[in-house]
Structures are given as C-alpha cells and as structure tokens.
Amino acid sequence: MDQSPLLQNDKQNLSYWKELPENIRVMLISAIYSGENQKVQLKFYDPTLHVIYFWQDKTDHKPYCYTKLENKARAEEIAAVEKKFQLKIIPKLDLMLDKEIQAIKIIAPDPLSIGGKGGIREKLNVWEANIKYHENYLYDTRLIPGSYYTRKGDLIIADPYKMSEIVHNALKNFLWDKILESKEARNDKYREYVREWADLLNQPIPEMKRIALDIEVDSEEGRMPVPREHDRKITAIGIVSNDGFRKVFLLDQNKNPNDGTQLIPEAEMCKTEKELLEKTFKVIWSYSVLVTFNGDDFDLPYLYERSQDPEIDPVNHSIIPKEEIPIVVKRDSFVKKGIQTEPVQLKHGVHIDLFRTFQNRSIQLYAFSHKYSEFRLNAISEALLNDTKIEFDGNISDLPIQKLAQYCLKDTDLTFRLTSFNDNLLLKLLFAIARISRLSVEDLSRVGVNQWIRGMLFYEHRKINALIPHSEELRFKGQASSSAIIKEKKYRGGLVVEPTPGIHFNVSVLDFASLYPSIIKVHNLSYETVNCPHDSCRQDPNQKIPDTDYWTCNQKKGITSLLIGSLRDLRVNYYKQLSKDKTISPEERQLYTVVSQAIKVILNASYGVMGAEIFPLYCLPVADATAAIGRNIITKTIQKCKESGIEVVYGDTDSLFLRNPSEGKVEEISKWAKANEGVDLELDKEYRYVVFNNLKKNYLGVLKDGTVDVKGLTGKKSHTPNFIRKTFYSTLEILGKVNTEKDFDTAREKIKELIKDSAKKLETDKYPLEELSFNVMINKSPEKYGKKTNETARITSIDGRDSYTNSIKGIPQHIKAAKQFSDNGREIKAGDIISYVKTKTAEGVKPVELATHKEIDTEKYLEAMETTFDQLLTALDVNFKSIIGKPRQSNLDELFWSN
DNA sequence: GCGGACTGCTTACCT
DNA sequence: ACAGGTAAGCAGTCCGCG
Numbered sequence: 001m002d003q004s005p006l007l008q009n010d011k012q013n014l015s016y017w018k019e020l021p022e023n024i025r026v027m028l029i030s031a032i033y034s035g036e037n038q039k040v041q042l043k044f045y046d047p048t049l050h051v052i053y054f055w056q057d058k059t060d061h062k063p064y065c066y067t068k069l070e071n072k073a074r075a076e077e078i079a080a081v082e083k084k085f086q087l088k089i090i091p092k093l094d095l096m097l098d099k100e101i102q103a104i105k106i107i108a109p110d111p112l113s114i115g116g117k118g119g120i121r122e123k124l125n126v127w128e129a130n131i132k133y134h135e136n137y138l139y140d141t142r143l144i145p146g147s148y149y150t151r152k153g154d155l156i157i158a159d160p161y162k163m164s165e166i167v168h169n170a171l172k173n174f175l176w177d178k179i180l181e182s183k184e185a186r187n188d189k190y191r192e193y194v195r196e197w198a199d200l201l202n203q204p205i206p207e208m209k210r211i212a213l214d215i216e217v218d219s220e221e222g223r224m225p226v227p228r229e230h231d232r233k234i235t236a237i238g239i240v241s242n243d244g245f246r247k248v249f250l251l252d253q254n255k256n257p258n259d260g261t262q263l264i265p266e267a268e269m270c271k272t273e274k275e276l277l278e279k280t281f282k283v284i285w286s287y288s289v290l291v292t293f294n295g296d297d298f299d300l301p302y303l304y305e306r307s308q309d310p311e312i313d314p315v316n317h318s319i320i321p322k323e324e325i326p327i328v329v330k331r332d333s334f335v336k337k338g339i340q341t342e343p344v345q346l347k348h349g350v351h352i353d354l355f356r357t358f359q360n361r362s363i364q365l366y367a368f369s370h371k372y373s374e375f376r377l378n379a380i381s382e383a384l385l386n387d388t389k390i391e392f393d394g395n396i397s398d399l400p401i402q403k404l405a406q407y408c409l410k411d412t413d414l415t416f417r418l419t420s421f422n423d424n425l426l427l428k429l430l431f432a433i434a435r436i437s438r439l440s441v442e443d444l445s446r447v448g449v450n451q452w453i454r455g456m457l458f459y460e461h462r463k464i465n466a467l468i469p470h471s472e473e474l475r476f477k478g479q480a481s482s483s484a485i486i487k488e489k490k491y492r493g494g495l496v497v498e499p500t501p502g503i504h505f506n507v508s509v510l511d512f513a514s515l516y517p518s519i520i521k522v523h524n525l526s527y528e529t530v531n532c533p534h535d536s537c538r539q540d541p542n543q544k545i546p547d548t549d550y551w552t553c554n555q556k557k558g559i560t561s562l563l564i565g566s567l568r569d570l571r572v573n574y575y576k577q578l579s580k581d582k583t584i585s586p587e588e589r590q591l592y593t594v595v596s597q598a599i600k601v602i603l604n605a606s607y608g609v610m611g612a613e614i615f616p617l618y619c620l621p622v623a624d625a626t627a628a629i630g631r632n633i634i635t636k637t638i639q640k641c642k643e644s645g646i647e648v649v650y651g652d653t654d655s656l657f658l659r660n661p662s663e664g665k666v667e668e669i670s671k672w673a674k675a676n677e678g679v680d681l682e683l684d685k686e687y688r689y690v691v692f693n694n695l696k697k698n699y700l701g702v703l704k705d706g707t708v709d710v711k712g713l714t715g716k717k718s719h720t721p722n723f724i725r726k727t728f729y730s731t732l733e734i735l736g737k738v739n740t741e742k743d744f745d746t747a748r749e750k751i752k753e754l755i756k757d758s759a760k761k762l763e764t765d766k767y768p769l770e771e772l773s774f775n776v777m778i779n780k781s782p783e784k785y786g787k788k789t790n791e792t793a794r795i796t797s798i799d800g801r802d803s804y805t806n807s808i809k810g811i812p813q814h815i816k817a818a819k820q821f822s823d824n825g826r827e828i829k830a831g832d833i834i835s836y837v838k839t840k841t842a843e844g845v846k847p848v849e850l851a852t853h854k855e856i857d858t859e860k861y862l863e864a865m866e867t868t869f870d871q872l873l874t875a876l877d878v879n880f881k882s883i884i885g886k887p888r889q890s891n892l893d894e895l896f897w898s899n
Numbered sequence: 900g901c902g903g904a905c906t907g908c909t910t911a912c913c914t
Numbered sequence: 915a916c917a918g919g920t921a922a923g924c925a926g927t928c929c930g931c932g
Contacts, residue, residue, distance in 0.1 A: 812923090
C-alpha cells in the first residue's frame with residue numbers, strides 16, 4: 001500500500017501550526033477561540049497544496065455585548081468594580097422602533113466575562129450576549145466560511161474568484177440580466193442582495209483531501225463500550241482517504257483466532273495498542289479533514305481516553321503525551337448524558353461527524369429526499385450507496401483477525417464514500433450551506449436548520465449595524481390572529497381542499513413556486529415589518545394582511561424579506577435554470593445544482609423557523625401572516641378557476657388539481673396569479689388520470705408517461721408489512737398501464753386476482769415471517785412510553801375494579817415487541833425500527849425473530865390488507881365488502897365468491 | 900355490566 | 915428540536931341503556 005507522502009514527515013507532529021503565508025488565495029474553513037491566547041484563530045484551506053493554514057486575530061478584536069441607555073447607571077456601577085469591563089456609547093439601529101438608538105457597548109477581555117459563570121449576562125439586562133465569541137468575530141470582520149481570502153500584511157482581504165475567472169456563457173448572462181431588470185430589482189437594495197448572493201455562491205468549491213476513520217473495540221455481548229470507561233481494548237482502526245491511502249491497523253492479540261487465510265493487503269499489525277494509536281495519530285496529523293460516523297460521541301473520545309490509559313503499553317505502562325494527540329476533547333463532553341455532546345475538534349484541521357450530519361432533518365428530507373429513514377451507517381449506506389456493512393454472527397471480539405480487518409475497513413470505506421459519492425455532493429452541499437448560513441462546516445454539520453438561518457440573520461444585523469432583539473421583545477409583536485385546526489398548535493396552517501372522489505382523466509397540477517418564500521418577499525414579511533411602528537402603515541388598508549389583524553410596513557424593506565426574497569428569485573430564475581442547461585460543463589452544472597439545493601433547504605425552513613420557539617428570532621405573527629396569505633391566495637385562485645369554468649378536484653397548501661382544463665386556461669390563471677398576487681403559478685405535472693377517494697393527502701396519479709405517483713396511501717407507508725406493500729406495488733403496475741376508462745375493467749379483474757392470490761398465500765403460510773412484519777420506529781427510549789396512562793390506571797384500581805400494576809396496557813404494540821426484545825438481552829434505542837408480527841399470544845405481538853408461523857393472527861393481516869386495498873378499491877369502485885355484500889369471513893376465497 | 904362513541908397517544912405521511 | 919394538516923391503529927375512558 002502506498003504511504004501518503006505527508007506521512008514521511010515526522011517533525012510536523014509537534015509543529016502543526018503553519019501560519020498563513022501572504023499573497024495566496026485560500027478558503028476560510030473555520031474559526032475557533034483559543035482561551036490560552038484569548039484570540040480567535042482562523043483555519044484556512046489551501047486548495048492547491050491541500051494544507052491548513054492558521055491565522056490568529058491581529059485586529060485586537062474583543063468580546064462584547066450591549067445594554068440599553070436605561071441601564072447606564074447599573075452598567076457603570078459594575079464597570080467601576082470590575083475594572084476589566086470597558087463601556088462605550090455607540091449608535092445602533094433598533095429595527096422594531098425603526099430608529100437609531102444609543103447603546104452601551106460593554107467590552108470584555110474574554111468571552112467568559114460575558115457569558116460565563118458570574119459573567120455580566122447574570123448581572124445586567126444585556127443584548128447579543130448569547131452569541132459564541134468566534135461567531136461574533138466572523139460577523140464583525142465579515143469573514144464568511146467557504147469564501148476565499150488572501151493575506152496582505154496583517155490584513156485578511158476578501159479575494160473571490162472574479163466573474164471572468166469563472167466561465168460565463170450567454171445563458172448565464174441572459175438570466176442574470178433578467179433578474180436585475182425584474183420589477184423588484186429596480187429597488188437598489190434588492191439588486192445589491194441578489195448580486196452579493198450570486199458573487200458568493202458562484203465561487204468554486206474545491207475537493208478537499210481527507211480521511212475517514214473507524215475504530216473497533218473489543219466488547220462484551222450486549223454492552224456497548226463507552227469512552228468514559230475506556231476499559232476495553234481497541235482492536236482495529238480503519239483509515240480511508242481520497243489520495244489512495246487505505247489501511248487497517250490491527251492489534252496483535254494471540255487470542256484472536258486466525259483460520260489460516262491471508263490478511264487483506266491493507267492490514268498492518270501492531271504489537272501494542274500504544275503502537276496502534278501512535279500510528280493512527282500520525283496519519284490524522286497529516287490530513288486536514290477527518291470524517292467519522294459518530295466520532296463525536298464514540299471513536300474520537302475513545303481514542304483520546306485510551307491513549308491516556310497505561311494499559312495500552314503492557315510493558316512500560318506509558319501513555320501518549322498530550323502534544324502528540326491531534327484530538328481536542330472537551331472535558332465535559334460525555335459527562336452530560338443524552339443527545340447533545342460537544343463536538344470533538346482536531347487541533348490542526350476539521351472533523352465532520354456524519355452521524356450528526358445525517359440526523360439533521362433538513363439534510364435527510366430536502367437534500368436526500370428522505371431516501372434513508374434510519375440513522376445508522378448501514379441504513380444510510382444502503383440507501384445512498386447501495387452497499388452495506390459486512391454481516392457476521394455473534395460477537396465482534398470472536399471474529400478471526402482477517403475478518404475483523406475486512407469488517408473494519410468496509411465500515412471506514414462506507415463512511416468515506418458517504419462524503420464522496422455523486423462527485424463529493426455532500427461536502428459541496430455543506431460548503432454551500434456554510435456560505436449562506438455564515439457558519440463553518442464544523443459548526444453547521446452539528447446543529448439544526450434554525451441555527452443556519454440564525455447565522456444568516458445575525459450576520460445581517462451586524463452588517464447594517466442593527467441591534468439583535470431579545471426574544472421577549474419579539475413577543476410583543478402580537479398574538480396569533482388565527483386558530484389552529486389541530487389543538488395544541490399555535491396558529492392555522494395551509495388549506496387542504498376536499499378531494500372529489502373518483503377517477504379523473506387529464507388532470508393538470510399547478511403549484512405556486514416556493515409559495516411561502518414568495519409571500520415573505522412580496523408582502524415584505526419580517527419580524528420588524530409585521531405590525532411595524534408607523535401609524536401610516538397601520539392605517540393604510542393596502543397594508544392590511546387579509547383575514548388577520550396584522551399590517552405590514554411600506555416604508556422599509558424587512559431584512560428577512562430581503563434575504564429570503566433574493567435567495568428565492570436567484571434559485572427560481574437562475575440556479576434552477578442553469579442546473580438544467582446542457583451547454584454548461586457537467587462540473588459547473590453540478591455546482592449550480594448543489595447551490596440550488598442549498599438554497600432550497602434554507603428557503604424550505606425559513607417560514608417554519610419563524611413559528612418555532614427555539615428560533616432566536618421567533619415571531620409568531622410572521623409565521624401566522626405567511627400561512628394566512630397563503631390560504632388567501634389559494635382560495636382566490638380556486639375562485640378564479642371556478643369563474644373560468646375550470647373544475648378544481650383537489651388542492652393542498654400550494655397546489656391545485658385541475659380537471660381537464662381547456663387550452664390556454666392554465667396560462668390565463670397563471671398570468672392572473674402573477675399580476676394580482678405577485679406569485680408564480682406553474683404547471684407542475686400532467687396526469688393521464690388521478691384517483692381520489694374521500695381522503696385528503698391520499699391519492700394515486702398516473703402521469704402521461706405511465707409513471708405512477710402514490711401519495712399517502714397505506715400501501716406506501718414504511719410500516720406496512722412487506723407482502724402487502726409488494727402486492728400493492730403490483731397493483732400500481734397494472735394501473736400504470738391503464739389508458740382509458742374501458743381499460744379499468746380488465747385492470748380491476750387483474751387486481752382482484754392479485755389480492756386473492758396474496759390472501760391465499762397468507763392463509764397457507766407461504767410468506768416468510770419477515771414479509772409479515774410491521775416495521776415501526778421507536779422515537780423515545782422504551783421506558784418513556786405509557787407512563788401517563790399507567791397512572792390513570794392505578795387510580796381506577798383503587799375502587800377495586802381492576803389492577804393494572806404490572807400492566808403492559810397503555811403501551812403501543814411496537815413497544816410491547818421491543819420490550820420482549822430487551823428481555824432477551826438485545827438493547828433497543830430511540831431511532832431503532834422494531835419489526836414485529838401480530839400474534840394470537842396474550843401480548844398480541846412478537847418480534848419477528850421470536851415468532852413462528854403457528855402464532856400468527858391471520859385475521860389481523862386480512863384486516864390490514866382490507867384497509868390498504870380499500871383505499872384504492874373504493875375509488876375504483878371495487879370495494880371488497882360491497883362485492884360480497886355480507887360481513888367478511890376468515891377465508892378470503894369466500895369473499896370473492898362472486899367471481 | 901355491556902358496547903359503541905370518543906379521546907389521547909403514537910407513527911407516518913403531505914405541503 | 916423549522917411549521918401545520920391528515921390518516922390510521924391501538925388503548926383506555928366515558929356514557930347511555932336498561
């Protein structure tokens with residue numbers, strides 16, 4: 001195996017600090033705070049040499065926060081006692097009052113003086129004290145992770161690739177002009193925003209040199225090793241890079257059986273764990289990016305703790321000196337129990353924990369359209385790479401050493417490939433998001449989408465010198481103006497049109513392109529513009545938001561509206577077009593696809609965060625108003641359709657299903673929407689036919705090309721037993737071939753046959769048990785279920801009726817199954833999918849692995865089939881109850897006696 | 900004391 | 915730890931009947 005050239009250099013271990021040279025263009029990747037130096041340190045990536053350079057702040061930037069003038073006396077009092085604070089009165093914009101105010105800037109020598117224990121945050125009502133210091137630094141210096149800079153002397157100067165350096169073709173210019181000439185673009189401010197976004201997002205994203213790492217630890221059955229205890233040996237460490245380096249370091253243990261087969265060529269034996277660790281650390285030092293799967297919570301803290309354990313050196317009992325360890329583990333990182341632990345950083349580079357990244361809902365849903373639903377390496381690899389871990393029976397400690405090597409290397413390889421598949425899609429996406437959110441990839445890959453939007457908006461406040469408001473101040477913006485349909489929700493959401501049951505031919509689906517972002521743009525929605533302080537706006541009937549008590553500002557553009565609006569237009573009118581354009585090189589096209597995806601993720605969440613309490617700029621009226629305008633627009637559009645003689649058979653939030661609209665009608669409606677509501681109504685799909693039953697969010701449609709779309713039907717849901725799902729999908733194939741009303745007759749017969757066959761196979765135990773399992777995810781740890789109902793049950797038992805003391809009642813079926821599992825020694829965690837079958841036993845369920853065919857409650861499965869297929873067949877008018885005209889019996893054959 | 904109506908809980912899905 | 919709206923299955927309670 002080749003050695004990485006960088007590995008040869010031994011000396012660099014202790015001198016990883018390479019200062020950023022002058023006059024080379026580098027990309028900012030992250031900022032960290034060094035407590036030792038009381039300075040921010042920046043990490044830059046050199047895209048040609050693939051090394052990390054460091055730069056420590058030389059601008060004498062200091063931590064600070066603000067307070068308002070009314071607290072002046074108290075602030076001075078504190079500053080008189082604690083001499084470390086320095087006060088300065090400076091002008092700031094108060095967006096909610098729409099005026100300039102004088103604020104007191106409280107400058108401190110270190111971040112802990114602001115937000116630490118006994119810090120000023122505890123003594124005074126302060127603003128902007130909840131921002132991490134390194135974030136503060138980036139906002140103030142306008143440094144954006146993912147962008148390019150060059151050092152000149154002590155200055156870090158923005159050094160973006162110029163338009164002429166990036167290939168620019170005619171289409172790009174055309175689209176560009178179109179955006180800048182649009183109505184909104186005549187507003188100078190708007191033009192400025194669009195241009196800035198595009199200049200930032202068009203920058204190339206380099207391929208970063210990196211390694212993936214995975215460790216295996218000798219463990220007992222049923223007990224996961226934990227870093228805190230670090231009592232088990234590390235037996236294998238796999239490393240895979242994109243420069244050809246591939247290795248698995250193995251601990252030479254005599255107890256490890258060797259069945260005589262050869263070790264894989266990547267394997268390298270180590271006499272002691274200490275040697276194993278030293279070799280690994282050396283490799284980590286020589287790469288700037290490290291990728292792991294759950295490295296924050298397991299691999300890296302384990303490596304660290306183990307390196308400090310004298311057991312790793314059985315002869316001399318020596319440990320590895322701290323300065324040779326590339327990992328920084330926060331002391332309290334595993335003191336806290338539960339989900340949120342600290343990231344594990346590299347001294348010299350960047351660590352990305354893919355487990356945390358893939359757990360992000362926005363990544364899962366919008367970047368990978370829910371292709372994976374479990375957050376395990378195996379499940380994610382299977383969904384995205386179509387490859388899986390090596391399976392084995394029994395305990396990992398009992399594996400022969402060559403099998404262990406293969407297993408470990410395979411895991412490492414999968415981890416690596418999750419960052420490299422589709423031309424490094426994931427990494428590119430993360431860097432594009434870094435540019436928008438102003439967060440480093442290290443930070444953003446570990447937090448939720450609300451923090452991404454927070455970053456974007458906080459940066460903007462600093463840019464325009466506006467004071468970031470408190471959440472309590474934002475609460476004064478008002479109460480909800482609507483009432484939710486679901487109780488326990490705060491306000492009303494999207495409108496769902498009652499579907500017209502039956503089969504409809506030639507259905508056109510129109511939808512509003514990014515409806516909510518469009519509304520935010522067109523109606524100037526932002527926390528400071530909804531219910532703004534101007535009397536003239538409040539009294540202006542044109543500024544009233546329909547069906548609510550809110551009004552919006554017509555004097556100033558809101559920052560959310562500007563940012564979201566400009567991003568929306570850039571995506572819809574520019575990146576989306578470019579990503580489809582065949583005249584551009586594939587590499588360039590991919591960048592536009594990635595940027596378009598990144599913007600989509602931000603846009604999709606931008607409305608939601610406004611209505612989420614955890615969002616620091618949470619403002620209920622903004623979310624409420626957005627949804628209200630959405631309902632108003634779709635309602636008016638439906639009205640308009642009716643006036644034009646178009647039948648609307650269904651609609652949901654931002655879409656309308658039109659039955660056989662005549663030529664030109666769609667265009668007419670679309671023009672009307674643009675002119676009257678300022679939104680883009682586009683033709684999204686054309687169905688050959690659509691089948692509705694009486695249920696909302698539940699339909700089947702066949703596109704002109706025969707593709708079958710299914711939405712919401714039980715047959716599609718992931719928990720439905722496989723045999724039902726398969727039968728269901730077979731019926732879809734039949735329906736995809738239906739062209740005319742007449743074709744339905746034969747289709748119906750075929751479908752009936754299919755279902756009959758399936759039922760027969762079920763009753764004669766022809767399906768393997770795995771096909772019968774319901775697969776349901778558990779979202780909490782098993783103990784947390786059924787607490788409430790148990791308490792109620794105990795109260796009823798007082799009057800002597802029933803005793804539920806050891807009851808498993810009140811506990812959902814999948815949890816009942818999970819508990820049987822844990823009784824058998826297998827651990828069940830939140831996020832696991834439980835596969836269980838319905839049985840005739842007392843509990844009514846059993847984990848598949850523990851069940852036999854004899855115990856299966858066939859009746860329950862026939863019921864499940866019935867509901868699944870009824871959703872389809874009622875609409876096709878073949879309800880199987882109606883066929884037989886009498887209550888269903890246990891044998892499905894009888895059901896179809898009419899044949 | 901019985902059984903259907905209703906409620907709450909949980910999950911999966913739609914936009 | 916972005917929102918609300920809809921469906922379905924299960925467990926348990928409520929409530930009217932007689």
